[in-house]
Amino acid sequence: MKVLERTETATRARPLAGARLERLRQAIDEWPLFWLLVAPNLILLGVFTYWPLVYNAYLSLMQWDLISPVKIFVGLENYRFLLEDSEFREVVRNTVVFTLGTVGGTMLLGLAFALLLDQPLRGLALARGIVFAPYVLSGAAVAVFWVNMLNPRFGLVAQVASWLGTVSPDWLNHPRLAMVAVILVYVWKNVGFSTIVYLAGLQRIPQELYEAATVDGAGVWQRFRSITLPQLGPITLFLLVVSTIASFQAFDLIRVLTNGGPVNATTTLLFYIWEQGFVAFNAGRAAAAAVVLFALLAVISWLQVRLGERRVSYD
Amino acid sequence: MTERLNWRRAIATGLRGLLVGLVVVIMGLPLYWVATGALKTNQEIYTFPPVWIPRQPQWGNFVEAWQAVPFGRFFVNSIVTTLGAVALELLFALLSAYALVFVRARGKGLVFAVVIAALLVPGTVTLLPNYLTVGRLGWINTYQGLIIPVAAVAFGVFLFRQHFLTLPRDLLDAARLDGCGHLGLLRHVVLPLSQPVIVTFLVIYLVAHWNDFLWPLVVTNRLEWRTVPVGVAYLYQVEGVQNWGPILAGTVMALVPMLLVYVVAQRWIVKGIGGGALKG
Numbered sequence: 001m002k003v004l005e006r007t008e009t010a011t012r013a014r015p016l017a018g019a020r021l022e023r024l025r026q027a028i029d030e031w032p033l034f035w036l037l038v039a040p041n042l043i044l045l046g047v048f049t050y051w052p053l054v055y056n057a058y059l060s061l062m063q064w065d066l067i068s069p070v071k072i073f074v075g076l077e078n079y080r081f082l083l084e085d086s087e088f089r090e091v092v093r094n095t096v097v098f099t100l101g102t103v104g105g106t107m108l109l110g111l112a113f114a115l116l117l118d119q120p121l122r123g124l125a126l127a128r129g130i131v132f133a134p135y136v137l138s139g140a141a142v143a144v145f146w147v148n149m150l151n152p153r154f155g156l157v158a159q160v161a162s163w164l165g166t167v168s169p170d171w172l173n174h175p176r177l178a179m180v181a182v183i184l185v186y187v188w189k190n191v192g193f194s195t196i197v198y199l200a201g202l203q204r205i206p207q208e209l210y211e212a213a214t215v216d217g218a219g220v221w222q223r224f225r226s227i228t229l230p231q232l233g234p235i236t237l238f239l240l241v242v243s244t245i246a247s248f249q250a251f252d253l254i255r256v257l258t259n260g261g262p263v264n265a266t267t268t269l270l271f272y273i274w275e276q277g278f279v280a281f282n283a284g285r286a287a288a289a290a291v292v293l294f295a296l297l298a299v300i301s302w303l304q305v306r307l308g309e310r311r312v313s314y315d
Numbered sequence: 316m317t318e319r320l321n322w323r324r325a326i327a328t329g330l331r332g333l334l335v336g337l338v339v340v341i342m343g344l345p346l347y348w349v350a351t352g353a354l355k356t357n358q359e360i361y362t363f364p365p366v367w368i369p370r371q372p373q374w375g376n377f378v379e380a381w382q383a384v385p386f387g388r389f390f391v392n393s394i395v396t397t398l399g400a401v402a403l404e405l406l407f408a409l410l411s412a413y414a415l416v417f418v419r420a421r422g423k424g425l426v427f428a429v430v431i432a433a434l435l436v437p438g439t440v441t442l443l444p445n446y447l448t449v450g451r452l453g454w455i456n457t458y459q460g461l462i463i464p465v466a467a468v469a470f471g472v473f474l475f476r477q478h479f480l481t482l483p484r485d486l487l488d489a490a491r492l493d494g495c496g497h498l499g500l501l502r503h504v505v506l507p508l509s510q511p512v513i514v515t516f517l518v519i520y521l522v523a524h525w526n527d528f529l530w531p532l533v534v535t536n537r538l539e540w541r542t543v544p545v546g547v548a549y550l551y552q553v554e555g556v557q558n559w560g561p562i563l564a565g566t567v568m569a570l571v572p573m574l575l576v577y578v579v580a581q582r583w584i585v586k587g588i589g590g591g592a593l594k595g
Contacts, residue, residue: 029419029420029421030418030419030420031420031421031422033414033418033420033497034414034418034419034420034422034423035420037410037411037413037414037418038410038411038414038415038426040407040410041407041408041410041411041430041467041468041472042426042429042430044407044463044464044466044467045429045430045433045467045469047448047464048441048445048448048463048464048465048467049433049436049441049467050433050436051444051448052440052441052443052444052445052448053436053440053441055444055447055448056440056441056443056444059443059444066447113338116331116334116335116338117335117338123335124335127335127338127339128585129581130339130342130343130346131338131339131342132577132581132584132585133342133346133574133577134342134345134346136522136526136573136574136576136577136584137526137570137573137574138525138526138528138543138544138547138569138570138573139526139528139544140526140528140544140545140547140548140569141544141547141566141569141570142570143548144547144548144550144551144562144563144566145345145348145349145352145563145566146345147551147556148348148349148352148360148559148562148563149345149348151556153361153363154360154361154362154363154365155365156344156345156348156365158363158365159363159364159365162363162364188341188342188345191342192342196585245437248437248439249437249438249439251528251529252526252528252529252544252548255528255532255548256548256551269439270439273439273442273443274442274529274533277442277443277446278446278533283443286443287443287444290439290440290442290443291440293437293439293440294436294437294439294440297437298435301435
């Protein structure tokens with residue numbers, strides 16, 4: 001009897017002691033451990049993400065060829081040059097066209113593909129797999145085989161053109177069509193991403209909404225406009241911001257497909273920065289262009305979120 | 316009435332099937348084109364109308380590509396760089412997220428903000444300064460140069476932190492009461508409960524690093540230090556447009572590793588990307 005009582009108190013006492021121990025533990029601030037765990041990552045972020053921002057801003061005020069021991073301070077000269085340079089204006093225009101084309105293309109097609117593939121059928125899983133596959137592939141490798149496909153004499157486009165009863169233009173060497181071709185390849189490679197994101201969004205829309213609307217006599221189009229589109233609002237905003245940032249970083253496709261040409265027809269901001277820095281060895285100008293890109297991207301993202309939040313309702 | 320409705324439904328289904336077929340052809344045909352092109356003779360490649368099925372698969376194209384440029388070296392470089400960067404990132408992300416959720420300390424909010432704000436800095440702006448830093452460290456044409464500057468994580472910390480916050484409190488408390496220290500908690504409770512997120516993380520970062528082009532291009536300048544994507548672009552440059560067979564074979568070699576990863580891990584990629592978007 002006594003033994004039983006003893007064990008009972010013992011089992012009751014244990015959690016009590018545990019709780020007290022817990023409270024004692026909570027009083028101890030474990031800051032050394034905390035900083036030990038977060039430090040390696042923070043140091044790397046500092047050295048290779050934040051410090052470069054400062055250093056880049058500094059470089060943008062200099063004239064420097066990356067080799068000579070002295071950097072010459074030139075103030076805002078690099079920015080003034082970019083502002084007045086007609087080539088740079090073309091680069092900005094190219095970037096705008098490329099961004100609009102790629103972001104618009106991937107998002108609209110992504111939505112269309114998602115609507116088409118949003119059904120629990122077996123064959124559609126394979127179709128979804130094929131749509132997303134190009135997204136995981138190396139842009140450089142993709143660009144190489146697209147150069148082959150875009151060849152107007154023996155490429156796939158030549159065949160498609162002949163099926164349509166016409167002759168394929170020389171896409172990559174055409175002053176206007178080169179940009180169209182680069183955008184098309186980019187959209188082909190990246191449309192899978194927005195498709196997958198939209199598919200995830202579609203699957204989260206409650207079916208009752210559609211059932212209620214059908215009972216109320218809403219047609220397919222009405223249901224799409226009044227339920228599907230608004231429900232996809234937050235995801236559309238997310239995609240808009242993410243796709244714009246990704247589009248600004250496009251490099252490998254352009255480098256291999258056209259190398260920025262013909263002349264400068266497909267030179268976007270990032271490509272220009274790389275060319276100025278690593279081909280022309282003009283560090284100051286490259287740095288100034290990088291600041292312009294950063295500012296542009298920041299303003300665009302901010303506008304997208306601001307304007308988007310007003311139209312999108314989260315619930 | 317019902318018959319008419321059935322007719323309409325049949326037409327709609329048929330139309331839908333047709334459109335799905337069109338999408339599959341548009342997205343899949345280029346992949347078929349490169350896969351068969353790699354097996355064609357140059358004569359078959361340079362004819363019009365194109366040959367759809369190579370008469371005799373030219374496996375020699377792969378041999379020729381392998382010999383034209385040091386492909387073996389490219390693969391070694393890519394594998395070491397990718398695995399090194401992903402391993403470091405996984406470690407940093409897990410430790411940082413663990414500290415942010417389970418370790419008691421002040422200043423957590425600030426640290427998290429500093430990590431997340433890094434997402435807003437485009438790699439473009441850091442390109443030239445990082446190249447100069449790496450140059451000063453003497454890391455041009457080294458694995459350190461390829462790996463360390465890209466090993467800091469921001470999104471990964473976010474991913475794990477969000478997941479850790481959803482772990483059941485009771486279980487964690489029970490483990491603590493059983494005398495689990497931080498190491499025990501991480502090993503026996505947190506990690507086993509995080510496996511799906513870890514797989515998602517691994518796949519996303521694996522793909523990103525394997526395909527990275529600009530940083531390896533900038534931070535290496537000798538052929539034996541090039542990675543697979545940079546090497547493929549180089550192969551295309553040296554073989555020009557005169558010798559498409561081996562170029563396409565080389566391209567296929569560069570594409571296959573990520574296609575395999577994709578086929579094996581498709582479920583997690585799709586879930587991770589779709590889910591990440593919804594949470595974000």
